[in-house]
Every structure is written in C-alpha cells, then in structure tokens.
Amino acid sequence: MAVVETKALTKVFKEGEVGAVNNVNLQTREGEFLVFLGPSGSGKTTLLRMIAGLEQPTSGEILIGGSVVNHLTPRERRIAMVFQSYALYPHLSVYNNIAFPLKAQGVKRELHRQKVEWAAELLGIKRLLDRKPRQLSGGERQRVALARAIVREPTVFLLDEPLSNLDAKLRASAREELESFHKRIGTTTIYVTHDQVEAMAMGDRVMVLHQGHVRQIGTPTEVYDRPADTFVATFLGSPPMNLLENGDAIVGFRPEHLLPIELAQKAATTFRLRVKNTEYLGAEWIVYGAVAGGKFDGKELISRLGSAASFEADQTYDFGVREPDLHFFDRQTEKRTEAKVLAWR
Amino acid sequence: MAMKVEDHAPPPPVGMAARSLEGPRVPWRRTPEGRAQLLGICMFSPAVLYLAALIGVPLVLAFVYAFTDVKVGSASSHWVGWENFRSILQSPSFRQALVNSFIFTIVSQVLVIVGSTILSLALEDKFHGRGFVRFLILLPWVAPISLGAIGWKWILDSLYSVINWVLVALHFYKPFSAPMWLGEPHLAMASVILVHTWRLLPFSTVILLAGLTAIPKDIPEAAEVDGAGFWRILFQINIPMMLPIINVAVLFGIIFTFTDMTVVYILTAGGPFDSTQVLPSLAFFTGILAGDLSQGAAISLFLVPILVIVAYLMLRMAHRAEIT
Amino acid sequence: MQRGALRAIGYHAARWAVVIVFAVLLAFPFYWMLITTFKKTADLYTLENNPFIFNLPPTLEHLRLLFGQTSYLRWVTNTAIVGVLVVAITLVLALPAAYALTRLTGRWGQRIGIGIFLTYLVPPTLLFIPLSRVVSLLNLQDTIWSVVVVYPSFTVPFSIWLLMGFFKSIPRELEDAAMVDGLTRLGAFVKLVVPISLSGILTVVIFTFTLVTQEFVYALTFISPESQQMLGVGVPTFLVRGDVYYWGSLMAACLIASVPIAILYNLFLDRFIAGFTVGAVK
Numbered sequence: 001m002a003v004v005e006t007k008a009l010t011k012v013f014k015e016g017e018v019g020a021v022n023n024v025n026l027q028t029r030e031g032e033f034l035v036f037l038g039p040s041g042s043g044k045t046t047l048l049r050m051i052a053g054l055e056q057p058t059s060g061e062i063l064i065g066g067s068v069v070n071h072l073t074p075r076e077r078r079i080a081m082v083f084q085s086y087a088l089y090p091h092l093s094v095y096n097n098i099a100f101p102l103k104a105q106g107v108k109r110e111l112h113r114q115k116v117e118w119a120a121e122l123l124g125i126k127r128l129l130d131r132k133p134r135q136l137s138g139g140e141r142q143r144v145a146l147a148r149a150i151v152r153e154p155t156v157f158l159l160d161e162p163l164s165n166l167d168a169k170l171r172a173s174a175r176e177e178l179e180s181f182h183k184r185i186g187t188t189t190i191y192v193t194h195d196q197v198e199a200m201a202m203g204d205r206v207m208v209l210h211q212g213h214v215r216q217i218g219t220p221t222e223v224y225d226r227p228a229d230t231f232v233a234t235f236l237g238s239p240p241m242n243l244l245e246n247g248d249a250i251v252g253f254r255p256e257h258l259l260p261i262e263l264a265q266k267a268a269t270t271f272r273l274r275v276k277n278t279e280y281l282g283a284e285w286i287v288y289g290a291v292a293g294g295k296f297d298g299k300e301l302i303s304r305l306g307s308a309a310s311f312e313a314d315q316t317y318d319f320g321v322r323e324p325d326l327h328f329f330d331r332q333t334e335k336r337t338e339a340k341v342l343a344w345r
Numbered sequence: 346m347a348m349k350v351e352d353h354a355p356p357p358p359v360g361m362a363a364r365s366l367e368g369p370r371v372p373w374r375r376t377p378e379g380r381a382q383l384l385g386i387c388m389f390s391p392a393v394l395y396l397a398a399l400i401g402v403p404l405v406l407a408f409v410y411a412f413t414d415v416k417v418g419s420a421s422s423h424w425v426g427w428e429n430f431r432s433i434l435q436s437p438s439f440r441q442a443l444v445n446s447f448i449f450t451i452v453s454q455v456l457v458i459v460g461s462t463i464l465s466l467a468l469e470d471k472f473h474g475r476g477f478v479r480f481l482i483l484l485p486w487v488a489p490i491s492l493g494a495i496g497w498k499w500i501l502d503s504l505y506s507v508i509n510w511v512l513v514a515l516h517f518y519k520p521f522s523a524p525m526w527l528g529e530p531h532l533a534m535a536s537v538i539l540v541h542t543w544r545l546l547p548f549s550t551v552i553l554l555a556g557l558t559a560i561p562k563d564i565p566e567a568a569e570v571d572g573a574g575f576w577r578i579l580f581q582i583n584i585p586m587m588l589p590i591i592n593v594a595v596l597f598g599i600i601f602t603f604t605d606m607t608v609v610y611i612l613t614a615g616g617p618f619d620s621t622q623v624l625p626s627l628a629f630f631t632g633i634l635a636g637d638l639s640q641g642a643a644i645s646l647f648l649v650p651i652l653v654i655v656a657y658l659m660l661r662m663a664h665r666a667e668i669t
Numbered sequence: 670m671q672r673g674a675l676r677a678i679g680y681h682a683a684r685w686a687v688v689i690v691f692a693v694l695l696a697f698p699f700y701w702m703l704i705t706t707f708k709k710t711a712d713l714y715t716l717e718n719n720p721f722i723f724n725l726p727p728t729l730e731h732l733r734l735l736f737g738q739t740s741y742l743r744w745v746t747n748t749a750i751v752g753v754l755v756v757a758i759t760l761v762l763a764l765p766a767a768y769a770l771t772r773l774t775g776r777w778g779q780r781i782g783i784g785i786f787l788t789y790l791v792p793p794t795l796l797f798i799p800l801s802r803v804v805s806l807l808n809l810q811d812t813i814w815s816v817v818v819v820y821p822s823f824t825v826p827f828s829i830w831l832l833m834g835f836f837k838s839i840p841r842e843l844e845d846a847a848m849v850d851g852l853t854r855l856g857a858f859v860k861l862v863v864p865i866s867l868s869g870i871l872t873v874v875i876f877t878f879t880l881v882t883q884e885f886v887y888a889l890t891f892i893s894p895e896s897q898q899m900l901g902v903g904v905p906t907f908l909v910r911g912d913v914y915y916w917g918s919l920m921a922a923c924l925i926a927s928v929p930i931a932i933l934y935n936l937f938l939d940r941f942i943a944g945f946t947v948g949a950v951k
Contacts, residue, residue: 054566075572087567091585100581104572148571384854385773388765389781392825395762399800399822400788406799415802460691467687478688480935481696487934488699488927489883489901496698496923499705499916505713507701507720520716546695551938575680604792607885611905625794625886632798633890641798648795656790660783 004028004051004156004188009060011046011212019058020046022212028190029204033182036192037199038209039235044192045160047209051190052081052158065155075104080149081158084165086141088133094120094144095129101152119151122184138166139174146181157189163198175201196236200224208232226327230334233327239286239302241327246295249337250329255286255304257325260317267320273301274316285311292316410642417636429643442615442622443647445534449623450602453541457598458591460542461549466579468550469557486547494611497540501526501612530620533613537621540608545601549594556590557583592662596655603651624648699927705920706731713916731917735908740895741922744903747813751899752881754817759824759877760870766825767832768858772844782833789826793886796822801890815891816899820884824877831876835869836862872937879930900926 005028011021021043028034036044049055051062053074062069069077080101089097098116107115120126123143133141142162149157162178163171179202182189193199199206200220207217208231216228227233227241233252234240241252261270273289287303303319311317323339330337373379411429413422433439464482468475485493500507509523518524526536560583568578584591606625609615615622615630624647632641704720705713707727718724735741770782800819809815839862847857863870888899895907904922908915 052570054569074566074570075574079570081567081570083563083567085561085563087561087563089564089568089582091588100568100573101571104568104574104577152572381773381854382775385769385778388769388773392762392766392785392829393781396785396788396822396825399819400791400796403796403799403803404791406802407795410799410802417801463687464691467684467691470684472684476935478692479938480931481692483935483938484699484927484931485695487879487931488923489885489930491885491901491905492923492927493698495905495919496702499914499920500698500701502916504716505720505916510716510720514719543695543698546691600790600792604794606794610885610889625792628794628798629886629890633801638798638802645795645798648792652790652792652795656787659790660787663783 003030003063003065004190005061005063006047006051007061007063009047009050009062010058011043011050011055012058019043019212021050021057023060024209024212024214026207026214026217028188031186031188032204033179033189033191033202035199035203035206036190036209037194037196037203037206037235039194041211042194042209043212044194044209046212048081048158048160048190048192051156052079053077077156078152078154079156079158080152080154082142082145082149082160082162084161086133086145086162086165088141088144088148090133092132093129094125094131094133094136097133097144098129098148098151101148105152115151116147119147122150123147123181139170139177142166142174143177146178150185150187154187157185157187159189159191161193163193164195178202196238200236208235210235226336228336230329233329239304242301243329244296244299245331248331250331250334252327252329253321253325255302257321258301258303258319259305259321261320264320264322266322268323268326270318270320271296271301272316273303273319275311275313276300277313278311287311289317289319407642407646410639411646413639415638415642417633417638422639425639429640433640433643438619438622438627439644441619442624442627442644445621446603446623446625448534449538449541450599453538453545453602454595454598456538456542457545457549458595460546461553461594462584462591464546464550465553465557466583468554482550483547485544486551490544490605490607491611493544494540494608497536497543498527498612501536503528527613528617530617533617533621537608537612540612541602541605544608545598548601549598552590552594552597553587556587559590560586589662592658596659600652600655604648699924702920702924702927705916706924708917710917731915731921734915735918735921739908739918740898740903741908743896744898744900745926747897748882748900751813751817751820752878755820755824755881756874756877758817758821759828760874762821762825763828763832763873764863764870765858767829768836768862770829771833771836772841773854782829785826785829789823789830793823793884797886797890800887804891810891811893811897813892813897813899816884816887819887819891820881823884824880827880828873828877831873832866832869835866835872839865875933875937879934882926882930 004026006024006026009021009024010019012019024043024047026034036047038044046055050057051064053069053072053076057070064077064079074081089100092100095116098119099112102112102115116129117126120129123146125140125143125147128136128140128144133144136144145162159178163174166174175198182202191198191202203220205217205219206223208215208223210231216223216232218226218228223232224236227236230243230250230252234243237254239255241254242258243250243252245251257264258271261267264270272292272294273287274292275287275289277288279286279288283306285305285307287305289301289303291297291299291301301319326339328337328339329335410422412424412426414425414428415422468479488496499505503525506523506526508526509518512518512523513520524532526532564586565578565582568582573582604625606623606629609621609623609626610629613621615626624644628641628645631644632638635641707729708723709725709728709730712718712723712725715724766785770778770785804810804815804819807818809818843865844854844857844861847861848854852860882900884899885901888902889906892898892902895903898907904919904926908919908922
C-alpha cells in the first residue's frame with residue numbers, strides 16, 4: 001500500500017496548445033479510494049495513464065511510495081490497472097489471464113495455482129477459471145479484470161471508467177461489488193469517471209478536474225456542500241445548481257433547496273416562479289420555472305421536490321431559499337467567496 | 346460494425362401458399378420476402394452461371410482429359426484409364442517437379458512469414474515517410490509477375506549479375522568464378538525460392554499489418570502494466586491474437602506459390618536439367634508446348650489435393666470465426 | 670528517465686534498420702531496372718565497369734528502341750483495351766451478385782458466397798489446358814477476345830468478395846428508409862447503394878485492372894502473334910531475339926509498366942485491405 005503523489009504534473013500533447021493536464025498537485029492517503037471526476041477532455045484519463053507509466057509527462061514528478069517513478073516503466077511501478085474495456089486477453093482462459101502477470105514477473109510456477117485461486121476466490125469466479133473471456137458476461141469480465149489486477153498484490157490500483165461499458169442495471173450492482181472489494185482489500189485506489197453519482201457514492205475523496213486543472217479535492221460532502229467554484233458547483237448534483245448573477249457575485253442554490261415558501265422557513269430570499277414544465281420521476285418531482293417579476297424576471301430556475309405536490313403549468317407559485325443553503329462565488333474568478341449581503345430585496 | 350447476418354428459415358418451395366395476416370392465401374413468390382429472394386436469384390445468377398461455365402466446366406474437362414488421350418489438333422479422343430497417370434508417375438521430371446513444388450512452397454512461405462512478421466511490426470507505428478516506404482515495399486507484389494521475374498533474371502545473369510560484381514569486388518570470388526545463380530541446380534532452386542519470397546513478402550506484410558492494427562490498443566498496454574516486456578508481449582499476446590490473419594496470409598501464400606508457373610518459366614524454364622521444374626510449369630511444357638493435352642491435364646491435377654486441403658482449412662477458419 | 674530514453678532510442682534505431690533493409694531488398698530490382706534503362710549498352714556489357722555508376726554518359730537509346738522498334742506500345746494498348754473491357758464485364762456481373770449475396774439471400778446465400786470464394790482458389794494453371802481447347806473451339810485463339818472472355822473468371826470472384834465487404838458496411842436502415850419512401854428494392858440498389866459505394870467500386874475497378882495487367886498464363890497460352898499479345902507476356906517473349914536479351918529495353922519496359930500500376934495500387938490499398946479481411950475471415 002502506498003501513497004501516490006504528483007508534483008506540478010503537466011502534459012502537453014502538441015506544442016503551443018493548451019495542456020491536457022496542467023500543474024496537478026495531489027497526494028493520496030493510504031488505503032483511500034480517490035476518484036478523478038471530470039467531463040470528457042478534462043485530462044483525468046491522461047493523468048491516470050501518466051501515473052501508470054503509459055504516458056510520459058511533459059514536466060513534473062510522479063511519486064509512488066515516496067520515490068520518484070518518472071523513469072520507471074509500468075512494469076516497474078508495481079501498480080495494477082483495470083481498463084475501460086477490461087482488456088482481457090481473448091485467446092487465454094480466465095485462469096491464464098489471471099496467471100499472466102505472475103508469469104510476466106517471474107513468479108515461481110508452483111505458486112501460480114495457489115495465487116490464482118486465491119484471487120479467483122476473492123472475487124467469486126472460481127467456477128469460471130476454464131472459460132474464455134468471450135463466454136463471460138460484462139459483470140463477470142469486470143471480476144476477472146479485478147482478479148488479474150489483485151493477483152500481483154500491487155501497492156496501487158488504477159481503474160479507468162470500468163463501469164461505463166455496462167448497462168445501467170448492471171452498473172449499480174457492479175458498483176456495489178467494487179465498493180465491497182475495496183473494503184476487503186484496502187489498497188490505495190484511484191478511480192476515473194465522468195459520472196458524478198459514481199464519484200459521490202464510491203469516493204473517500206473526489207478530485208474534480210476541468211480542462212486539465214484541479215478544481216477541488218475533497219470528500220463527497222465537501223465538494224457537494226461547499227464547492228470551490230462554479231464548475232464544481234454545477235458539475236456535481238443533478239439537476240445542476242441554480243446560479244444567479246448579482247453585482248460582483250454569483251449566488252447559487254441547489255434545486256433541492258429551492259422549496260415552496262411553506263417549506264422554506266425563514267427564507268433568506270424568495271422568488272415568484274411561473275411553472276413551465278414538470279417531470280414526475282416517481283420518487284421526486286423536478287419543476288422547471290421562470291422567475292416572474294423582480295430583478296431576475298425571466299430567469300429560469302429548477303426545483304426538486306419529494307412530495308406529492310402538484311404544480312400546474314403557467315401558474316405562479318412562491319418559492320424560497322434558506323440562508324445556509326446559499327452559495328456565493330466571485331463573479332470574476334468564479335471561486336467560492338464569503339456570504340454577501342443580498343442586495344436585491 | 347459487424348452486420349447482423351440475416352437469419353431467415355429456408356423459404357418454402359416456390360408456389361406453396363403462405364398465410365398472410367389478412368387471411369387470403371398469397372403465393373410465396375408474391376410476398377415481399379419471396380420477391381426479394383427472387384430478385385436476389387436474378388441478380389447473382391449471371392455471375393454464378395458465368396463462373397460455372399468458365400471454371401466448373403474446365404475443371405470437369407481437366408479430369409476428363411486426364412483420362413483420355415487428347416492432343417492438340419486431334420479431333421477424336423479415347424478413354425485410356427490410368428495410363429496418363431502411370432506414365433507421368435514413372436517420369437523423373439515429374440517426380441522432380443512434384444518434390445520441387447513442395448520445397449519451393451514450404452521454404453518460401455516460411456521465409457515470407459518470418460520476414461513479414463518482422464516487417465509488419467516495424468511498420469506498425471506511424472513515422473515520417475511511411476507512405477513512401479510502403480510504396481517501395483509493395484513494388485514486388487504490384488508489378489506484373491513476369492516483369493519482376495525478368496528483372497531478377499538480369500540481376501542473376503550468368504555474366505553480368507550485379508550481385509556477382511559486388512561479390513568479386515569484395516574479393517569473395519575471383520572474377521569469372523562467381524556463382525552461376527541460374528545455371529547450377531541448387532543455386533537455381535534457391536533463386537526461384539528467392540523470387541517467390543520477394544514477390545510474396547509485401548502481400549503478407551500488408552495483411553499482417555491489418556491484423557496488427559486490429560488488436561485493440563488496450564491489450565498490449567494491459568500486458569505492459571502486468572509486467573510483460575517487449576518479447577513476451579510479442580510472442581504471447583500480439584502474435585497469438587494475429588494467428589487467424591497469419592493463417593489467411595499463409596494459406597493464400599501457399600496457393601500463389603504452389604500454383605505459379607511464371608517465375609520458373611521466365612527464370613529458368615525449368616532448367617537446368619529439370620532441377621527447377623514445378624508441376625504447373627511442367628504441365629505447361631507438356632500440355633501446350635509439346636501438345637499432349639491429356640498428360641498436361643493429368644500433371645496439373647496433382648495440384649488439386651493441396652487446393653482441397655487449403656480450401657478445407659480456410660472454411661474451417663471462417664466457420665470458427667463466425668462462432669466466436 | 671535515462672533508461673527509458675535509451676530504450677526508446679534502441680527501439681527506434683532497430684525499427685529504422687529493419688525498415689531500411691527490407692525496403693532496399695524489395696525495391697532494389699526496380700532501382701536496377703531504372704539504372705539499366707539509361708545505361709549505354711557498352712557500359713552494361715563491360716564487366717570491369719562499376720555497375721552502380723554511369724561510366725559512360727546516360728542514354729535514351731533503349732527507350733528509343735523500345736518505343737520505335739518493338740511492339741511495346743501495341744502491347745500496352747492491347748492490355749489497356751482488355752483491362753477496360755474486363756472491368757466492365759466484371760462490374761456488370763459482380764455488382765448485382767455481391768448485393769444479392771449481402772442483402773437478399775440469407776443463409777443459403779452465404780453458402781453460395783463461400784462457393785464463389787472457393788472458385789478463386791482454382792488456379793489458372795489447372796484450367797488453362799481445357800480452356801485452351803475451349804478457346805480454340807470458339808475460334809478466339811490468338812485474339813485479345815480470348816482473354817476478355819476468360820479473365821473475368823478470376824476477377825469476378827475477387828470483386829464479389831471485395832464488394833460484399835463494402836456493402837456489408839452500409840447500414841441496412843438506409844435501404845429500408847428508401848423503400849419506405851417509395852423505392853423498390855432494385856431501385857434502392859441502383860439509386861442509393863451504388864452511388865454510396867462509389868469509392869468501393871472504384872477500388873474494385875483499380876484492383877481488377879491490376880489483376881489483368883499481372884496475368885501471364887492465359888495470355889501465354891491463348892495468344893501467339895506478337896501484335897495481339899498482352900504486356901506481361903510480350904515483354905519477356907518478344908524483346909528477346911533468339912538467345913540475345915535486349916536488357917536495356919527489357920528493363921525499360923518493365924519499369925514503365927510497373928510504376929504507374931504501383932502508384933494506382935497504393936492509392937487504394939487501405940480500402941482493399943478492409944474488404945479483403947472482412948471477406949476472408951468473415
């Protein structure tokens with residue numbers, strides 16, 4: 001188990017163009033499950049591949065377990081990686097897939113069977129050992145990929161969007177399996193995804209990336225309840241946070257905090273919303289409306305409610321937001337600032 | 346990208362009524378599916394008929410000739426049973442040709458596979474000038490066989506061979522004692538093998554390159570992360586995954602070499618003293634030049650077993666590829 | 670970083686070495702053709718002279734001989750005419766057949782497809798003897814029509830195979846949409862599929878043409894007179910007077926014929942590969 005660190009890590013693919021990864025500083029904690037979260041093109045996969053050794057950084061350092069590893073090949077870094085496609089060797093049986101890293105690292109022949117069976121047992125795939133990858137389901141393939149990764153007892157696990165190839169229903173159970181797997185093994189894990197639900201559910205900490213820059217590193221609670229800038233604020237949470245410009249500040253509040261006035265006691269601010277559209281999702285309502293009158297007339301806001309409330313289109317209702325639920329961002333830098341006085345009442 | 350194979354049950358015999366949803370019986374040939382099938386038959390029939398006439402019929406005729414005594418210019422022919430086969434099996438030139446066909450094919454194929462594997466690996470990654478290099482490498486395959494062979498005949502000429510000039514200049518040989526590439530039996534065989542290899546290398550390389558690029562990039566990377574070095578990735582990952590395509594290249598290479606007469610005809614005309622004769626060239630000399638069509642046909646029939654084996658192997662591979 | 674960089678340099682050097690060695694070995698005969706074409710005869714046949722340089726000034730005499738005093742241009746013309754005719758016949762036969770086999774005939778259509786592929790494995794050196802008889806019976810002996818009739822027998826299977834690969838990559842939905850819009854199957858084929866596949870068809874045209882230029886056995890067997898002969902047979906046969914090889918003109922002839930074909934071939938190679946591997950490994 002080791003700590004992964006990067007110092008001022010940068011990757012520029014084409015000279016003169018914006019870097020794919022810019023000046024990233026991070027330090028994992030022992031045994032934690034760290035998520036790299038960001039939209040496509042944010043550099044999260046490039047960052048992961050540099051840590052793995054599959055991509056060379058343009059500048060900066062990568063350290064594993066305290067030593068600089070920039071010059072080491074993937075093989076020498078003692079990391080394990082699970083690819084998005086799982087990259088199982090199609091011509092080898094499951095047993096030989098799992099045994100491959102052992103062979104490659106020169107582990108004694110006699111120990112192979114024991115280790116492979118241990119890994120297979122851990123992931124519940126012992127009965128699949130004689131099959132070929134093409135005969136396995138998506139979830140089974142993930143488990144084989146994990147077994148192949150764990151059999152080497154690596155110090156760090158790298159996972160590159162392993163759930164994105166699974167269909168929605170399977171994704172939830174596969175996610176749960178990954179989480180319990182991590183609890184059992186406890187190896188430091190870095191997990192790349194663009195899905196913020198996965199990030200929130202699985203991560204001990206989440207690192208939000210945008211255009212190669214780190215926007216925030218924090219626990220799910222920190223990035224959700226105290227986003228460091230408007231990007232993090234709108235990227236996490238679905239539907240995204242409502243943002244209003246007011247003077248030199250941007251004010252934000254999440255849809256679940258935009259409540260009918262009866263529910264928002266001691267609201268710090270209220271809006272009159274003309275309802276445009278509502279979506280009934282079973283467990284909750286999403287209400288799309290536009291402000292009617294006042295400084296923000298016409299601005300569209302989203303509210304998210306759990307009750308069986310009914311709203312009719314084109315009717316106006318009063319909504320409010322409580323003081324603790326307001327977020328403030330500097331208009332210029334888009335970064336989080338202290339609470340300001342609301343000047344439009 | 347794979348197209349779903351249309352998996353219809355075989356159509357009922359034409360004319361049999363099919364029940365449509367509305368009730369009244371419609372003859373199958375009038376249903377959209379029936380019409381489509383009929384259209385399909387009309388569309389491929391010309392090609393099938395043409396091929397039946399120009400390949401099927403001559404194939405049958407080849408067998409017929411082999412068992413008769415047809416000669417060029419003869420009006421009538423008589424059944425002679427196994428006579429043709431008996432006489433060619435006793436002929437030393439035939440025996441030599443049979444052996445040569447196998448030797449030339451096997452040796453050149455081995456050289457081609459090794460060479461093209463190395464070359465395709467070297468060409469895998471893009472680099473400046475790869476297009477031009479590819480142009481150069483393809484020349485032997487693209488140029489008409491006879492012209493390439495003639496080029497080599499000049500290079501291997503008994504007096505003016507450039508190879509010999511270099512060998513003499515480097516003092517490996519005294520002047521006029523350099524090897525007679527096309528004049529001495531073993532050297533002539535080597536020369537024929539060389540030209541076949543030279544011609545097939547580009548073809549094989551191109552096919553292997555396609556196979557290489559079809560390997561998803563993830564898999565060698567996963568092997569790298571798993572700790573495999575260059576050679577292990579090559580022999581335990583890349584090459585096994587390329588095996589189906591390597592098979593295709595080998596099988597085609599075998600056909601192209603085993604059934605080719607042009608290289609031998611132009612380089613050595615079978616000489617010296619039949620040492621480079623192969624089945625197709627012997628068939629040509631016997632059947633066309635000497636006019637004994639039936640013996641020529643009998644000789645060329647010895648190509649059939651190999652063709653059948655190759656066809657069987659290819660079908661089996663295609664079948665397996667479909668299952669997986 | 671040093672070990673990694675050294676290893677990278679090693680790979681690059683090895684890669685370049687392999688590429689250069691192979692490229693030289695494979696292309697050398699053509700380079701040799703080039704030099705021989707322009708060397709004076711006296712220079713060519715003087716053993717002491719270094720063959721790699723021009724000891725006497727370069728000359729056009731071989732080219733003049735080739736174009737002026739041999740039937741070379743005639744052969745080129747013959748081959749071109751045959752090429753065009755064979756391409757036309759091939760397209761007429763192969764286009765509908767490939768379409769039918771891809772779209773219209775289900776499982777047994779696949780079997781026929783395999784059968785057609787198998788005919789490609791029957792070599793000319795097996796069929797040329799019976800075919801020579803057939804050709805003489807049809808009185809096509811010694812004319813270019815003999816090969817015009819026979820060549821499609823190997824260009825058609827090959828083309829069907831290539832075209833099937835191209836057609837398979839066109840989504841079925843396109844034709845379905847056209848038929849919903851009112852076209853018949855055949856109409857959809859002619860007005861939709863064919864125009865879309867133009868690049869594939871062009872590839873087939875180029876490769877069929879190159880197959881025609883490369884052919885040797887049939888032309889050698891069916892055609893004797895010099896004026897009717899194809900390029901591939903005429904050059905090695907008639908540029909030799911008795912036992913004397915006119916190497917200068919011979920090499921010129923080879924070079925001039927090979928290079929344009931090679932250029933064309935390279936332009937369409939990637940498409941060819943796609944069709945080839947789809948067809949072969951299904």
